[in-house]
Amino acid sequence: MQALSxxxxxxxxxxxxxxxxGIDLTVEPGDFFALLGPNGAGKSTTIGIICGLINKTSGxxxxxxxxxxxxxxxxxRQLGLVPQEFNFNVFEPIRDVVINQAGYYGIGRxxxxxxxxxxxxxxxxxxxxxxxxxxxxxxxxxxLMIARALVHEPQVLILDEPTAGVDIEIRRxxxxxxxTINKEAGITIILTTHxxxxxxxxxxxxxxxxxxxxxxxxxxxxxxGRASAETFVLDVSTPITGALTIPDYRVSVLSDxxxxxxxxxGQGLNALFxxxxxxxxxxxSLRNKTNRxxxxxxxxxx
Amino acid sequence: xQTIVPPAINSLLYMVIFGTLIGSQIADxxxxxxxxxxxxxxxxxxxxTNSYGNVVASFYSTKFQRNVEELLVSPVHNLFILAGxxxxxxxxxxxxxxxxxxxxxxxxxxxxxxxxxxxxxMLLTSILFSLGGxxxxxxxxxxxxxxxxxxFVLTPLTYLGGIFYSIRLLPEFWQGVSLLNPVLxxxxxxxxxxxxxxxxxxGVAYAVICAFIGLxxxxxxxxxxxGVGLKD
Ligand SMILES: Nc1ncnc2c1ncn2[C@@H]1O[C@H](COP(=O)(O)OP(=O)(O)OP(=O)(O)O)[C@@H](O)[C@H]1O
Ligand SMILES: [Mg+2]
Numbered sequence: 001m002q003a004l005s006x007x008x009x010x011x012x013x014x015x016x017x018x019x020x021x022g023i024d025l026t027v028e029p030g031d032f033f034a035l036l037g038p039n040g041a042g043k044s045t046t047i048g049i050i051c052g053l054i055n056k057t058s059g060x061x062x063x064x065x066x067x068x069x070x071x072x073x074x075x076x077r078q079l080g081l082v083p084q085e086f087n088f089n090v091f092e093p094i095r096d097v098v099i100n101q102a103g104y105y106g107i108g109r110x111x112x113x114x115x116x117x118x119x120x121x122x123x124x125x126x127x128x129x130x131x132x133x134x135x136x137x138x139x140x141x142x143x144l145m146i147a148r149a150l151v152h153e154p155q156v157l158i159l160d161e162p163t164a165g166v167d168i169e170i171r172r173x174x175x176x177x178x179x180t181i182n183k184e185a186g187i188t189i190i191l192t193t194h195x196x197x198x199x200x201x202x203x204x205x206x207x208x209x210x211x212x213x214x215x216x217x218x219x220x221x222x223x224x225g226r227a228s229a230e231t232f233v234l235d236v237s238t239p240i241t242g243a244l245t246i247p248d249y250r251v252s253v254l255s256d257x258x259x260x261x262x263x264x265x266g267q268g269l270n271a272l273f274x275x276x277x278x279x280x281x282x283x284x285s286l287r288n289k290t291n292r293x294x295x296x297x298x299x300x301x302x
Numbered sequence: 303x304q305t306i307v308p309p310a311i312n313s314l315l316y317m318v319i320f321g322t323l324i325g326s327q328i329a330d331x332x333x334x335x336x337x338x339x340x341x342x343x344x345x346x347x348x349x350x351t352n353s354y355g356n357v358v359a360s361f362y363s364t365k366f367q368r369n370v371e372e373l374l375v376s377p378v379h380n381l382f383i384l385a386g387x388x389x390x391x392x393x394x395x396x397x398x399x400x401x402x403x404x405x406x407x408x409x410x411x412x413x414x415x416x417x418x419x420x421x422x423x424m425l426l427t428s429i430l431f432s433l434g435g436x437x438x439x440x441x442x443x444x445x446x447x448x449x450x451x452x453x454f455v456l457t458p459l460t461y462l463g464g465i466f467y468s469i470r471l472l473p474e475f476w477q478g479v480s481l482l483n484p485v486l487x488x489x490x491x492x493x494x495x496x497x498x499x500x501x502x503x504x505g506v507a508y509a510v511i512c513a514f515i516g517l518x519x520x521x522x523x524x525x526x527x528x529g530v531g532l533k534d
């Protein structure tokens with residue numbers, strides 16, 4: 001049975017805008033899944049519908065086989081949501097935020113307290129337990145939302161841009177945490193992100209959504225393989241004067257000390273370096289212009 | 303504390319100004335001293351405005367801060383959500399109502415004719431206005447929207463509901479019009495519970511309040527189930 005299954009999902013907002021236009025999506029249990037898309041693509045809308053925050057216009061959604069219309073309670077029990085926007089009572093001590101959330105799932109007080117402590121500790125917030133949410137930094141608030149989403153121990157954790165505005169160190173720590181609960185507790189994770197590097201290093205499967213439609217879906221490795229070309233930026237130590245032609249590669253001279261070269265899939269770099277050596281160009285360094293998923297993504301949503 | 307004391311001060315002022323200062327110049331009303339006559343109305347007014355005000359403000363701010371989403375993602379039933387807010391409104395209404403009753407002892411003796419009737423009318427009224435506050439909050443899109451109804455609907459209805467006068471003092475036509483005001487039944491029902499004297503029949507008072515509770519309860523549940531103002 002799929003962790004998440006969506007058929008022909010549509011959402012038209014009251015102002016007439018169609019944010020989601022017939023999405024089909026499946027996520028296998030235990031998967032680490034990325035939903036990628038530019039601003040306004042319909043990611044948050046889709047997630048809102050799955051979690052019961054937004055009414056859909058048509059289509060169907062099942063979470064571990066529980067239809068969100070026919071068995072909303074069963075579906076909701078399987079789901080934990082970390083929304084894009086902060087949504088807690090900012091005056092309440094954060095420990096109460098998490099304990100109360102457990103209460104909404106019918107978890108008894110004693111168990112709720114124990115779990116709250118467990119997750120707040122895991123997310124590095126236990127020292128702040130008495131503070132109210134308004135006293136937390138942005139990154140802490142994100143982690144609080146993760147703790148709150150896990151307190152009823154859902155099977156599926158959905159995170160809408162969990163690492164937006166989070167510094168690198170904490171982002172890495174969050175990645176490790178998510179990978180751990182994915183591997184060890186077997187929790188299915190679905191996340192949206194604007195950092196494609198994040199999707200590339202964390203996720204197994206990805207769907208790319210643009211203007212309310214899924215434009216591509218598959219294994220991350222497979223999509224990367226399908227990326228037809230890769231662009232490299234080369235810094236050279238000898239200024240380039242005059243025209244530089246390198247057979248079989250598309251070269252553009254960015255400045256007299258910087259080149260941009262597009263390398264087609266399977267083309268390799270050896271011939272490139274032979275030509276550069278022959279032209280007496282000293283290469284100091286070489287790097288990807290963007291990461292590969294990013295390039296693929298940009299091409300798709302253009 | 304800061305939520306129940308200010309409304310009580312408000313009522314204290316009513317009692318001082320209307321009850322003691324002006325009231326001393328006024329003849330008995332329906333056989334009671336004026337202050338005695340208006341105290342039940344003033345208690346009810348504070349129950350009504352505080353039940354309503356508590357629910358409209360707390361649900362609107364939950365919506366505004368978006369923490370209503372904590373409830374929406376969880377399997378809590380809409381009926382429980384509604385019951386929770388109504389319970390909050392009733393508690394607040396009662397707390398203020400009791401405080402006002404205590405304050406009124408400074409001005410008059412409060413001998414309660416029928417405790418059961420007083421209690422039940424107060425409870426039903428605060429349930430009704432808590433529901434009203436909830437519905438108002440569901441529709442509200444701004445902070446202005448949560449003060450319009452209290453100011454332009456609730457206040458006139460309570461003032462015209464016979465807090466300060468018996469409708470028998472009104473010309474016949476206006477008596478008829480007053481009977482269309484549901485708040486009249488609550489205030490008079492409550493007053494009769496306290497004084498044992500009323501402008502209207504008790505059965506009608508209970509029927510009107512219960513009918514409105516049914517109507518508002520149904521309305522509020524429908525809004526919640528459809529997710530109006532929350533999920534669209
Ligand atoms: N309540 C609403 N009423 C009308 N239109 C809306 C509403 N909420 C979102 N939209 C529109 O729907 C589209 C999709 O929005 P959504 O929030 O789902 O995008 P997103 O993919 O999450 O974007 P981002 O990456 O910026 O978070 C946008 O064009 C947005 O303007
Ligand atoms: Mg979004």
